[in-house]
Structures are given as structure tokens and as C-alpha cells.
Amino acid sequence: MASAVGLLKRCYLAQYPPKATKASDPIRLGILGAAAIAPVAVIKPAVSHSEVVVYAVAARDMSRAQAFAKTHGIEKAYGGPNAYQELLDDPQVDAVYNPLPNGLHYEWTMKALAARKHVLLEKPAADTAAEVREMFEFAKRQGVVLLEAFHYRFHPAVVRAKAILDSGELGAVKSLDVKMRIPQGFMPDNDIRFIHSLGGGAMMDMGCYTMNTLRYFTSSDPTSVLDAKPDIFKGKNDSEHTDLIDTGMEATLAFPNDAIGTLTCHLRAPPKFRVIPIWPEMRLNMVCENGELDFFNHIMPVIYHSIKVSTKTGKEGKGRKTRVEKVYRPLQDGQKGEDWWTTYRYQLEAFVDKIKGREPDVWLTEEDSISNLEWIEKVYEKSGLGLRPASSFKLPSQ
Numbered sequence: 001m002a003s004a005v006g007l008l009k010r011c012y013l014a015q016y017p018p019k020a021t022k023a024s025d026p027i028r029l030g031i032l033g034a035a036a037i038a039p040v041a042v043i044k045p046a047v048s049h050s051e052v053v054v055y056a057v058a059a060r061d062m063s064r065a066q067a068f069a070k071t072h073g074i075e076k077a078y079g080g081p082n083a084y085q086e087l088l089d090d091p092q093v094d095a096v097y098n099p100l101p102n103g104l105h106y107e108w109t110m111k112a113l114a115a116r117k118h119v120l121l122e123k124p125a126a127d128t129a130a131e132v133r134e135m136f137e138f139a140k141r142q143g144v145v146l147l148e149a150f151h152y153r154f155h156p157a158v159v160r161a162k163a164i165l166d167s168g169e170l171g172a173v174k175s176l177d178v179k180m181r182i183p184q185g186f187m188p189d190n191d192i193r194f195i196h197s198l199g200g201g202a203m204m205d206m207g208c209y210t211m212n213t214l215r216y217f218t219s220s221d222p223t224s225v226l227d228a229k230p231d232i233f234k235g236k237n238d239s240e241h242t243d244l245i246d247t248g249m250e251a252t253l254a255f256p257n258d259a260i261g262t263l264t265c266h267l268r269a270p271p272k273f274r275v276i277p278i279w280p281e282m283r284l285n286m287v288c289e290n291g292e293l294d295f296f297n298h299i300m301p302v303i304y305h306s307i308k309v310s311t312k313t314g315k316e317g318k319g320r321k322t323r324v325e326k327v328y329r330p331l332q333d334g335q336k337g338e339d340w341w342t343t344y345r346y347q348l349e350a351f352v353d354k355i356k357g358r359e360p361d362v363w364l365t366e367e368d369s370i371s372n373l374e375w376i377e378k379v380y381e382k383s384g385l386g387l388r389p390a391s392s393f394k395l396p397s398q
């Protein structure tokens with residue numbers, strides 16, 4: 001009963017967060033595109049943060065920009081073909097959230113960095129690893145913060161699961177399996193995720209999390225891609241190269257010390273036995289020398305999650321001792337958080353801390369973002385689908 005009340009309370013407060021009194025000099029955030037993810041990723045999280053105000057939005061269509069601004073109480077709306085650049089040229093904007101389609105991440109992040117704005121950039125950071133490297137190098141030269149929005153990494157449940165592994169309690173990792181699947185029926189054929197020129201594909205979308213999860217929990221990069229099997233897009237849209245779009249991917253990767261990682265991602269997972277609809281699935285399982293860790297819902301842990309830890313017991317290790325942990329707020333003294341903070345709220349806290357020159361509780365390095373794309377590329381190469389197209393954009397100074 002208590003846990004059901006907790007769940008309802010967390011979901012309610014995540015949806016309707018308490019309003020923070022704003023500081024006199026908050027970071028003014030501008031959003032590039034009236035994207036579906038923006039309210040969840042930054043608009044709601046900013047409500048309870050005293051040091052951020054979502055100040056502007058830009059959309060390719062003025063009425064869309066205005067409607068979005070009105071719905072979300074955003075002061076400034078830029079619309080039309082030059083709207084994104086106009087937002088970047090606005091001296092009132094301190095930082096930018098870039099939730100454009102993957103294939104536009106590089107161009108608009110480079111332009112935002114050129115305008116000396118800090119950037120919170122949606123995942124995957126770009127279409128190619130070379131572009132990711134360039135963006136981070138440019139951010140450093142410009143003296144601004146750039147963060148790839150792997151929001152799940154900021155949640156204390158994920159931090160705790162990693163700490164369990166790092167503590168040595170379970171011994172060395174032997175195998176990991178990560179699954180992220182959405183049942184078919186949720187995404188139309190013309191979704192940006194099915195458009196090759198926009199960096200589409202399941203391995204780019206859900207797959208970038210699965211790759212990140214494997215690499216994070218092993219604290220290493222893979223050593224090779226052993227196998228990669230795509231499910232090819234069977235729908236129809238007006239774009240080219242839909243035969244190179246994966247709606248799903250299953251890959252097996254070798255890791256140091258003979259560990260094996262498997263990832264499954266799917267944007268249109270078919271029903272079981274062709275008729276039984278499946279639930280969305282987000283799960284991580286790790287088999288280690290001295291036990292096992294099973295993490296249910298590591299991507300959206302605020303709603304509900306469980307970290308089941310089983311350790312071997314007895315003389316020959318045939319017995320099992322099992323416990324379940326649920327972690328909704330940081331376990332370490334001095335770290336910030338509330339039970340109802342979403343992964344995105346934790347992420348925003350870290351982004352703001354970094355901009356303000358404070359040490360965030362959790363941070364993602366540029367090497368992490370670069371390596372993630374490198375290994376996504378290797379999976380695509382192995383699958384036979386090839387890399388996503390690099391952007392043709394070049395900064396005038398390049």
C-alpha cells in the first residue's frame with residue numbers, strides 16, 4: 001500500500017512539480033524546435049529549478065512556435081525559416097536545448113556553440129563519431145558546456161546499481177544483456193526515426209541507450225562487435241534509403257576479460273507468437289562471477305524500478321541470497337534530489353551546476369559520448385546497414 005502511494009505521489013509530482021522561486025539571474029534556456037520531448041526533458045524539470053527559466057522556443061513555423069510558447073508559458077517565440085538562428089542570436093539566451101532530429105544535431109549544436117551558448121544536446125549526440133569529437137573540441141575552445149542528454153545516468157538508482165558492481169560484491173562481470181523495446185503501433189511511418197537523412201534507425205534511437213548502458217556498467221568499451229542483426233523498416237515514407245533503416249537491432253559484443261554483452265533495441269517490436277501484444281521493455285541483466293544483478297526499468301526509474309541482487313552462497317556457490325533495492329533519492333550525503341525528480345530533473349540539475357562552475361553530482365565525459373557513437377557505428381557496419389550520413393554543414397570558419 002505504502003509503495004502504491006509512493007508511486008502515485010512520485011508520478012503526480014513529476015507531472016506537476018512544485019514551482020521554485022526563481023533566482024534574480026537564472027540561466028535563460030532556448031529550445032530549438034517545438035519537439036515532443038521538450039516538455040518532459042526540460043520544461044517541466046525547469047519548473048522546480050530556481051536557476052533556470054525556459055525563456056524562448058524556435059520552430060520552423062511561427063504559429064507552431066507561438067502555440068508551443070503559449071501552452072508552456074514561454075516568453076519568446078521565434079518562427080519561420082530563420083527561427084533557430086534568430087534564437088541563437090538572442091543575447092538573452094544563455095543556453096540551448098537541442099532536440100532536433102539526430103541528423104541536425106551537429107549543425108545546430110555547432111551554430112549554438114559558435115554563438116557561445118551552452119548546449120544540452122539530445123542523444124545520440126550526432127550521426128558520426130567524428131562529428132561528436134568536433135562538437136566537444138569546439139565547445140572547449142568556446143568555453144561553454146556541452147552535454148549529451150543521457151538522462152538515465154543521472155538518476156540515483158542507476159548510480160546505485162553501478163556502485164554495487166564497482167563494490168566487487170558480485171565479482172567480475174561475465175555477461176550483460178540490455179533490452180529496450182517499444183511495441184509496434186506507437187510510431188508512424190513518417191517518424192523522424194525512420195528517415196535515413198535525419199539519422200534514423202533503432203540503433204541510433206533506443207540503441208544508443210543500450211550501447212551506453214553496456215559501456216557504463218562494464219566501465220569499458222567493447223573490444224569487438226561479434227554479431228549485429230537488424231530488422232529492416234517495412235513501412236513507407238517519402239524519404240530515401242528506407243532499406244537502410246533498422247526498426248530493431250540485436251547485437252552481441254565482446255568486452256575485456258571475456259565478458260559478453262548483448263543488446264536488443266526495437267521501435268516496433270512485434271507481438272509474441274504474432275498475436276500476444278508485448279509491453280514496453282527496459283531491462284538490464286548482468287551475470288557476474290559471484291552473483292547476478294537484474295535492473296528493471298533503468299531508463300525511467302522514477303515511475304518504478306527494481307534492482308534485484310542475488311549473490312551466491314554455500315560451499316559450492318549453489319545457494320542464493322537475494323535482495324531488492326529501490327533508490328529514488330541520492331544515497332550519498334550532500335547530493336541533491338527528491339523522490340519525484342525524474343531522470344531529466346537530475347540531468348538539468350547537473351547541467352546547471354556545470355554552467356555555474358559547481359561540481360555536478362554526476363557528469364558524462366566527452367570521451368564517453370565519442371566512444372558511444374564509435375561503437376554504434378561499428379554495430380551498423382557489422383549489420384551491413386552502414387553509417388548514418390555525416391552532415392554536410394560546415395561552420396564558415398572551418
Ligand SMILES: NC(=O)C1=CN([C@@H]2O[C@H](COP(=O)(O)OP(=O)(O)OC[C@H]3O[C@@H](n4cnc5c(N)ncnc54)[C@H](OP(=O)(O)O)[C@@H]3O)[C@@H](O)[C@H]2O)C=CC1
Nearest residue numbers: 033034035036037058059060099100101102122123124192
Ligand atoms: N531523452 C529522451 O528521453 C528522448 C529523446 N529524444 C530525442 O530527441 C530528438 C527529437 O525527438 P522527438 O521530440 O521525439 O521528435 P519530434 O519529431 O517531436 O521533434 C523534432 C523537432 O525537430 C524539428 N525539425 C527540424 N527539422 C526537421 C525535419 N527536417 N524533420 C522533422 N523535424 C524537424 C521540428 O521542429 P519545428 O517545431 O521547428 O518544426 C520538431 O519539433 C531526437 O534526437 C530523439 O532521439 C526523443 C524522445 C525521448
Ligand SMILES: O=C1OC[C@@H](O)[C@H](O)[C@H]1O
Nearest residue numbers: 123182193205206267299
Ligand atoms: O527515451 C526514449 O523513448 C522513446 C524513444 O523513441 C526516444 O527517442 C528515446 O529517447
